[in-house]
Amino acid sequence: MDILFFSAQPYDIHYFNQANQQGEHRFRFLEAQLNEDNTALIKEETAVCVFVNDKVNAAVINILHEKGVRLIALRCAGFNNVDLKAAAAVGIKVVRVPAYSPHAVAEHAVALLLALNRKIYKAYNRVRDNNFTLNGLEGFDLFGKTIGVVGTGNIGAVFCKIMLGFGCKVYAHDIYENEELLEAGVKYVSLDTIFGQSEVISLHCPLMESTRHMINADSIASMKMGVVLINTSRGGLVDTAAVVAALKNGHIGALGIDVYEQEEHLFFQNFSGSIIQDDVLSRLTTFPNVLVTAHQGFFTKEALTQIAEVTLNNIRSFEKSELLLNEVK
Ligand code: NAI
Numbered sequence: 001m002d003i004l005f006f007s008a009q010p011y012d013i014h015y016f017n018q019a020n021q022q023g024e025h026r027f028r029f030l031e032a033q034l035n036e037d038n039t040a041l042i043k044e045e046t047a048v049c050v051f052v053n054d055k056v057n058a059a060v061i062n063i064l065h066e067k068g069v070r071l072i073a074l075r076c077a078g079f080n081n082v083d084l085k086a087a088a089a090v091g092i093k094v095v096r097v098p099a100y101s102p103h104a105v106a107e108h109a110v111a112l113l114l115a116l117n118r119k120i121y122k123a124y125n126r127v128r129d130n131n132f133t134l135n136g137l138e139g140f141d142l143f144g145k146t147i148g149v150v151g152t153g154n155i156g157a158v159f160c161k162i163m164l165g166f167g168c169k170v171y172a173h174d175i176y177e178n179e180e181l182l183e184a185g186v187k188y189v190s191l192d193t194i195f196g197q198s199e200v201i202s203l204h205c206p207l208m209e210s211t212r213h214m215i216n217a218d219s220i221a222s223m224k225m226g227v228v229l230i231n232t233s234r235g236g237l238v239d240t241a242a243v244v245a246a247l248k249n250g251h252i253g254a255l256g257i258d259v260y261e262q263e264e265h266l267f268f269q270n271f272s273g274s275i276i277q278d279d280v281l282s283r284l285t286t287f288p289n290v291l292v293t294a295h296q297g298f299f300t301k302e303a304l305t306q307i308a309e310v311t312l313n314n315i316r317s318f319e320k321s322e323l324l325l326n327e328v329k
Pocket of ligand 1: 102211296298
């Protein structure tokens with residue numbers, strides 16, 4: 001099948017070519033994002049392969065339909081950037097990669113937590129500057145602390161198990177309880193209890209209308225002073241302006257984010273020679289207790305290999321008119 005990739009980075013090209021060594025499909029890779037301005041780039045392709053920040057709204061979908069595209073293959077798990085109703089209305093199928101190395105994202109959440117708590121990013125710079133003092137690098141033992149986990153699906157479950165391994169008390173909130181986690185010692189509690197009792201809160205639930213801005217001025221007010229907040233899920237779960245206010249008054253003790261509400265205008269691109277126009281992100285990066293990574297939680301060899309293989313399997317199933325196991329409806 002002819003597939004047009006949007007938002008393609010060198011690593012996408014590498015891993016997709018590796019998964020297509022038999023030459024089953026023909027690829028065209030574009031760095032450009034898919035949005036209303038870029039649909040003219042589509043030629044003969046039957047499928048478009050998109051990532052988290054491509055804008056696949058109703059207007060784009062109608063143009064895809066006119067151009068003969070019959071499949072939207074997401075090379076990610078989240079699908080909040082695709083108008084599924086509009087796709088169904090014109091008969092375009094949407095497939096995704098529902099799970100790929102949950103360890104990659106869970107371990108990244110832990111990396112953010114450890115780096116923030118033990119000030120590894122500061123220590124790295126300090127030692128390189130021949131400054132071997134410890135003032136300001138003090139952290140706290142994670143052992144025995146209460147960790148609140150919102151969402152215990154694939155990624156949240158792995159995160160819970162890692163935290164149990166650290167000797168933490170793990171509180172979780174989800175609409176479904178995971179038996180294996182219960183047996184391992186995780187306690188399911190209300191969202192209010194997570195907010196009120198946790199020293200660290202990590203978000204692993206999807207972004208939906210019901211979860212948008214679940215971290216807001218009111219929920220922050222109910223949290224412990226100095227709480228550490230980690231978000232590797234989706235930026236929209238957090239009201240960033242409220243978080244900035246809470247960082248300023250010390251209510252939030254540290255913030256680690258791999259996702260940001262307005263990331264689609266910034267992440268995966270190099271603006272090192274430019275002035276960033278996003279004042280909220282610019283403010284965030286001035287705090288000494290904030291660590292921002294640019295949506296790299298998924299970025300391991302294992303996850304990239306799986307993403308490429310599952311995406312091409314999805315496309316193969318579509319081409320052969322087989323049951324689409326990973327269809328999003
Ligand atoms: P999943 O679908 O396996 O788990 C999500 C869990 O959230 C489910 O158990 C679901 O029941 C639960 N949930 C739904 N609504 C909820 C609510 N209102 N409150 C609490 N829990 C709720 O998804 P997975 O694979 O664990 O991914 C979690 C999130 O991580 C995704 O939604 C995605 O946004 C994000 N993600 C981030 C990546 C990164 O690179 N930073 C990479 C992959 C995913």
